[in-house]
Amino acid sequence: xxxxxxxxxxxxxxxxxxxxxxxxxxxxxxxxxxxxxxxxxxxxxxxxxxxxxxxxxxxxxxxxxxxxxxxxxxxxxxxxxxxxxxxxxxxxxxxxxxxxxxxxxxxxxxxxxxxxxxxxxxxxxxxxxxxxxxxxxxxxxxxxxxxxxxxxxxxxxxxxxxxxxxxxxxxxxxxxxxxxxxxxxxxxxxxxxxxxxxxxxxxxxxxxxxxxxxxxxxxxxxxxxxxxxxxxxxxxxxxxxxxxxxxxxxxxxxxxxxxxxxxxxxxxxxxxxxxx
Amino acid sequence: xxxxxxxxxxxxxxxxxxxxxxxxxxxxxxxxxxxxxxxxxxxxxxxxxxxxxxxxxxxxxxxxxxxxxxxxxxxxxxxxxxxxxxxxxxxxxxxxxxxxxxxxxxxxxxxxxxxxxxxxxxxxxxxxxxxxxxxxxxxxxxxxxxxxxxxxxxxxxxxxxxxxxxxxxxxxxxxxxxxxxxxxxxxxxxxxxxxxxxxxxxxxxxxxxxxxxxxxxxxxxxxxxxxxxxxxxxxxxxxxxxxxxxxxxxxxxxxxxxxxxxxxxxxxxxxxxxxxxxxxxxxxxxxxxxxxxxxxxxxxxxxxxxxxxxxxxxxxxxxxxxxxxxxxxxxxxxxxxxxxxxxxxxxxxxxxxxxxxxxxxxxxxxxxxxxxxxxxxxxxxxxxxxxxxxxxxxxxxxxxxxxxxxxxxxxxxxxxxxxxxxxxxxxxxxxxxxxxxxxxxxxxxxxxxxxxxxxxxxxxxxxxxxxxxxxxxxxxxxxxxx
Ligand SMILES: Cc1cc2nc3c(=O)[nH]c(=O)nc-3n(C[C@H](O)[C@H](O)[C@H](O)COP(=O)(O)OP(=O)(O)OC[C@H]3O[C@@H](n4cnc5c(N)ncnc54)[C@H](O)[C@@H]3O)c2cc1C
Ligand SMILES: Cc1cc2nc3c(=O)[nH]c(=O)nc-3n(C[C@H](O)[C@H](O)[C@H](O)COP(=O)(O)OP(=O)(O)OC[C@H]3O[C@@H](n4cnc5c(N)ncnc54)[C@H](O)[C@@H]3O)c2cc1C
Ligand code: SF4
Ligand code: SF4
Ligand code: FES
Numbered sequence: 001x002x003x004x005x006x007x008x009x010x011x012x013x014x015x016x017x018x019x020x021x022x023x024x025x026x027x028x029x030x031x032x033x034x035x036x037x038x039x040x041x042x043x044x045x046x047x048x049x050x051x052x053x054x055x056x057x058x059x060x061x062x063x064x065x066x067x068x069x070x071x072x073x074x075x076x077x078x079x080x081x082x083x084x085x086x087x088x089x090x091x092x093x094x095x096x097x098x099x100x101x102x103x104x105x106x107x108x109x110x111x112x113x114x115x116x117x118x119x120x121x122x123x124x125x126x127x128x129x130x131x132x133x134x135x136x137x138x139x140x141x142x143x144x145x146x147x148x149x150x151x152x153x154x155x156x157x158x159x160x161x162x163x164x165x166x167x168x169x170x171x172x173x174x175x176x177x178x179x180x181x182x183x184x185x186x187x188x189x190x191x192x193x194x195x196x197x198x199x200x201x202x203x204x205x206x207x208x209x210x211x212x213x214x215x216x217x218x219x220x221x222x223x224x225x226x227x228x229x230x231x232x233x234x235x236x237x238x239x240x241x242x243x244x245x246x247x248x249x250x251x252x253x254x255x256x257x258x259x260x261x262x263x264x265x266x267x268x269x270x271x272x273x274x275x276x
Numbered sequence: 277x278x279x280x281x282x283x284x285x286x287x288x289x290x291x292x293x294x295x296x297x298x299x300x301x302x303x304x305x306x307x308x309x310x311x312x313x314x315x316x317x318x319x320x321x322x323x324x325x326x327x328x329x330x331x332x333x334x335x336x337x338x339x340x341x342x343x344x345x346x347x348x349x350x351x352x353x354x355x356x357x358x359x360x361x362x363x364x365x366x367x368x369x370x371x372x373x374x375x376x377x378x379x380x381x382x383x384x385x386x387x388x389x390x391x392x393x394x395x396x397x398x399x400x401x402x403x404x405x406x407x408x409x410x411x412x413x414x415x416x417x418x419x420x421x422x423x424x425x426x427x428x429x430x431x432x433x434x435x436x437x438x439x440x441x442x443x444x445x446x447x448x449x450x451x452x453x454x455x456x457x458x459x460x461x462x463x464x465x466x467x468x469x470x471x472x473x474x475x476x477x478x479x480x481x482x483x484x485x486x487x488x489x490x491x492x493x494x495x496x497x498x499x500x501x502x503x504x505x506x507x508x509x510x511x512x513x514x515x516x517x518x519x520x521x522x523x524x525x526x527x528x529x530x531x532x533x534x535x536x537x538x539x540x541x542x543x544x545x546x547x548x549x550x551x552x553x554x555x556x557x558x559x560x561x562x563x564x565x566x567x568x569x570x571x572x573x574x575x576x577x578x579x580x581x582x583x584x585x586x587x588x589x590x591x592x593x594x595x596x597x598x599x600x601x602x603x604x605x606x607x608x609x610x611x612x613x614x615x616x617x618x619x620x621x622x623x624x625x626x627x628x629x630x631x632x633x634x635x636x637x638x639x640x641x642x643x644x645x646x647x648x649x650x651x652x653x654x655x656x657x658x659x660x661x662x663x664x665x666x667x668x669x670x671x672x673x674x675x676x677x678x679x680x681x682x683x684x685x686x687x688x689x690x691x692x693x694x695x696x697x698x699x700x701x702x703x704x705x706x707x708x709x710x711x712x713x714x715x716x717x718x719x720x721x722x723x724x725x726x727x728x729x730x731x732x733x734x735x736x737x738x739x740x741x742x743x744x745x746x747x748x749x750x751x752x753x754x755x756x757x758x
Contacts, residue, residue, distance in 0.1 A: 027499045037456060043547065044456075084456040086493040091685075216547070219454045219495060220681040221464075221519035222539035228530055233523060238681050252530045255633030259532040 106188025432460025
């Protein structure tokens with residue numbers, strides 16, 4: 001059992017947890033994730049490790065309720081526990097002094113982007129962040145990112161906060177203004193990552209995306225997480241989740257992620273949280 | 277001893293295993309083989325000719341003293357039979373159920389010539405089940421503690437049997453498993469109707485009672501590395517298996533509705549997708565057409581599981597003929613009785629999808645067998661122009677498994693073979709890294725339960741010797757690198 005030490009709502013249906021998981025807290029690196037089971041009949045779902053505290057033996061997870069399992073998790077409070085937390089899993093991000101870096105997070109993807117932004121900053125890169133949300137209350141982690149980024153650009157679909165429009169509009173604007181950009185990281189819904197990848201493709205700006213295929217074991221044993229990258233089959237849970245955006249086949253990723261839609265719709269009380 | 281003459285014994289029929297009715301069992305996950313009664317076991321054992329130089333023993337990869345245990349069964353001394361078996365086999369209830377007997381012990385039995393080999397597997401299972409339920413083979417005197425600590429990585433048959441021998445030798449044992457459940461392929465791969473989870477759980481409980489500490493949710497390599505483990509343990513055994521599914525590399529393999537057998541079986545077995553109330557979905561195969569590609573145990577497990585989940589049609593698509601199928605014969609027979617279809621000399625060349633990205637058909641090509649070269653199996657070659665499209669809703673690929681990829685990157689000191697297997701000396705399990713031993717599928721590539729178990733036990737013996745002597749360099753390590 002993995003005890004939840006702290007639980008707070010960050011945005012509508014987005015919750016931040018600190019969970020006791022000493023093994024993960026000790027060994028994790030940015031870009032890695034855990035697989036969580038909420039109870040003994042529960043499904044195994046992947047969640048990014050947002051932060052960790054070695055001394056306390058805790059890790060931070062940020063969960064957006066999109067279906068049955070994430071909803072069940074978000075009903076938990078401090079003092080409750082998760083049945084299983086496996087990790088760290090996945091290949092850590094390649095963190096280097098990459099020069100001028102833009103890190104983009106869409107919706108809960110900002111939670112996936114934050115540890116990478118922080119690590120890049122600590123490695124000596126100059127980091128700017130673009131974070132999108134449907135409206136003001138969906139923009140998360142702005143304060144945390146501000147501590148590790150030179151500039152944070154929020155963007156909202158409805159224009160209620162920051163830049164009115166999409167994260168790609170901000171990125172295009174940064175590019176237009178000619179600030180040199182050496183590397184872009186994009187984490188969020190598939191359409192957003194695909195759009196970012198199209199913006200950076202003409203200028204051959206190196207772009208890394210964190211893919212979120214459906215996973216079962218997360219240990220390279222089922223092949224359910226397979227993605228097509230550069231014409232070859234990769235297992236996102238061991239070879240990724242980060243890949244070169246310009247080589248990813250996003251069409252296949254998005255059809256495969258819809259594989260269980262009928263089953264999910266049939267699961268009671270399915271609420272669809274909005275993609276940013 | 278039975279009073280029947282040798283000649284009479286040779287003409288007695290093989291005792292049939294009582295089985296659940298095919299119609300009933302094709303819709304459920306209850307065990308198919310019901311097990312011998314005491315009477316059946318004694319009767320079957322009495323058929324054994326007690327050969328002075330028993331061929332059966334040579335056929336068993338771990339050399340179980342079959343003639344001896346069968347003699348005890350014939351005499352009704354099941355406790356002695358259990359003791360004989362467990363001297364060489366620490367997982368008899370499992371091996372009795374899943375070994376490829378027709379290629380091993382029973383295949384070598386002299387009575388095979390008469391087409392009625394002693395049912396060694398069924399007898400082994402009987403003895404193990406009897407001893408478990410009647411607790412006749414339980415008393416193991418607690419060994420003197422050595423004060424040495426050993427880490428075992430992976431809870432498949434290799435890891436479990438290694439842990440068993442280590443704890444019985446007085447070492448402290450901690451077993452790390454990446455998944456949330458213990459047992460490796462025995463729980464996530466082999467289905468309940470063939471190997472009930474309760475049997476595996478009983479073995480694990482026995483280890484726990486003996487003092488083995490189990491740590492689940494621990495992906496070694498990504499959490500602790502092997503070097504980390506060597507800081508707090510005196511030796512490490514790596515038994516991480518060959519769990520990486522191999523795909524065919526034909527177009528359309530990314531369509532929704534194409535599974536690896538591992539994913540399909542994991543969703544059903546480990547995540548219990550067949551039970552209502554569990555959260556993990558599996559493709560609804562009810563009333564659907566399911567094709568399983570492959571001819572091994574994994575393929576048969578997947579196709580029979582699909583049938584049990586209500587598939588209208590569940591068929592094996594195999595590129596050679598039945599004679600070359602690596603699956604256990606009993607499994608093939610059971611599958612056929614349950615209504616599984618077989619398409620031999622057939623291979624898929626493309627998975628075809630609809631505009632929704634879901635599988636709708638297979639393009640298959642007919643094959644013919646080219647004469648084998650040397651010891652190899654006959655090579656299937658496609659017949660030009662024979663390809664046709666067959667409608668299919670779900671396809672399951674069971675084309676073999678490669679070595680588990682989790683540890684590799686974090687263990688640069690461990691020498692890997694070309695296909696990603698860990699190199700280890702077959703006799704001792706010693707690897708290129710001092711203090712690290714390996715065995716089972718991670719060394720051999722996908723093989724069998726009994727071979728993994730044997731490797732785990734040989735490594736345990738070698739670990740014991742290493743912990744006593746502190747000597748790592750033995751002549752054998754050179755071979756290991758070769
Ligand atoms: C490496 C990785 C890291 C992730 N990190 C986080 C994280 O930090 N925080 C977070 O909230 N989520 C994260 N996700 C996504 C999260 O795992 C899914 O939202 C979750 O599995 C959905 O489960 P569910 O039962 O609640 O929803 P379901 O009922 O399974 O699905 C609800 C809806 O979400 C879609 N969906 C299903 N699986 C995924 C998926 N893997 N990715 C995107 N959409 C999916 C379905 O198609 C459906 O429309 C991550 C995914 C991966 C692969
Ligand atoms: C569907 C199926 C049916 C089969 N049927 C038969 C049969 O009828 N008869 C037969 O003899 N053989 C059969 N086999 C083969 C047999 O199961 C294997 O040869 C045997 O299980 C290998 O044992 P092992 O201990 O080496 O590895 P496994 O059983 O694969 O166990 C390895 C374990 O290590 C864990 N692991 C992996 N990486 C790590 C890590 N980094 N850290 C911690 N843990 C890790 C895995 O999660 C797994 O639990 C079958 C295989 C399959 C897939
Ligand atoms: S361990 Fe397997 S091969 Fe050996 S005697 Fe038992 S069933 Fe036969
Ligand atoms: S070879 Fe057959 S008949 Fe002879 S001892 Fe072995 S099991 Fe008995
Ligand atoms: S999640 Fe099973 S192989 Fe990646």
